[in-house]
Amino acid sequence: MADRLNLVATIKDRANEIYKKVESLRSIKGRNQDAIMAACLYIACRQEEKPRTIKEICSVANGATKKDIGRAKDFIQKQLGLENDPSIQDMCTISAGDFMRRFCSSLGMNNQAVKAAEEVVEKIGELDIRRSPISIAAAIIYMITQLSEEKRLLRDIYLATGVAESTIRNSYKDLYPYASTVIPEWFAKDKDLKTLYSS
Template identity: 60%
Template sequence: MSDTFCQACKCFTEVVVSDHATGGTSSCSECGTVVVDEVPEWVSVPDREDPTREPSKPVGPESGVSGSNGAAASDEEASPARRGKRRRRPRPPPFDGFGSIAAVSDRLGIVAAIKDRANDIYKKVVDQKPLKFRTPDAVVAACVYIACRQENKPCTVKEMCSANGATKKEVARAKDFIMKYLETEGQEIGTIHAAAFLRRFCSVLGMSNIEVMAAQETVKKSEELVLRRSPISLAAVVIYIITQLSNDKKGVKDIAFVTRVAEATIKNSYKDLYPHLSEVIPAWFAKEEDLRQLPPA
């Protein structure tokens, strides 16, 4: 402490240093007025020298510096090779079309001859540019579908979709392109008839041999009519009619589940075929009296 003249209280007083860390703030012992405010040369006050200067950031885990030597280890400062290695994702394995055809064939119980034909079709069309932009599963389903038609053992598009997960729209587009391509190559696709589906559907529904024979004869006569119904829809409605004339009746819901034809489609097809029942149903299976007992259209 030292004596100095205080301008506030107009007297000599002892100066008290209140900031021992810096030694820069002294005040009057009588009135407490700051009389000396000097900063020693060894004290650095960045904020007073440059108010716009940002305070220094502490070095820690969040600063992007690790290790005792202060080496930078942030993601931004990492080498490009290391960043690319971290971000690289494993590539999916190449699509195995032949393996997928084998899987679809196993799920649908398709014989080896149809599977081999589907493999041949896939070999011919897999490199075509329009097909490269299609879903691979849809292309496989279309190949199996066409092979079944060529072997006179057709399956429905919905069955193909259920076997490998492709959508009906995708399979239909791939099927149309492949069929046009094969026709230009001189291959016959084959025509679908309702009778080709009957025996398989009747077997799943547990129908007797007499009912199957009646259904086949009814379908054959129904195809001569101009009903504008798909073969699958015609097969489904004929099965419905034959089972309604037998002791083991099948509901529309059960037939729709097996044939994958919508219940509304079966009912509408029944309305179209109802006026012609006496023409298409064999007389040895049902008489006129039996036909009158059928549900009205």
């Protein structure tokens, strides 16, 4: 699974450690092994500060559903006594910035656009936008690409992020009113911002 997500060796090693600990407790017999392995990988990604979405993990999990993986994650945390572990508690707090560079890279965005997207994500963190981090990341990417010479379609962003086109559109609508305050001036001037559409 880790290879299909192009994960680094430290994440694979961490996932193996977690799996071995759970396996040694002999408590996984009769459980969905694919979901257990996927949950170990999910936890390892978070602990190594290289988060992947449940949807991404699910895409390589040999038939385990998001629900299966979520249950397996909760089970593993309970079995290993990690419910109150600060690193696990912190791992639940992810931000749009955790996904930004990877998504931009998947879309082949140039360095300037990536830098602008990262600056926007920092400023957006100070606002009260009630959307999931991954939806915010996708909307920021859409906004930035609409201001660059390398425009991207909603479909391209959906394929890179896994966020539905309608969700990207709705998140974009929430971000649009803040465009002039969050988009760096070096990337887009006021006249450029007027080319953005509001809905």
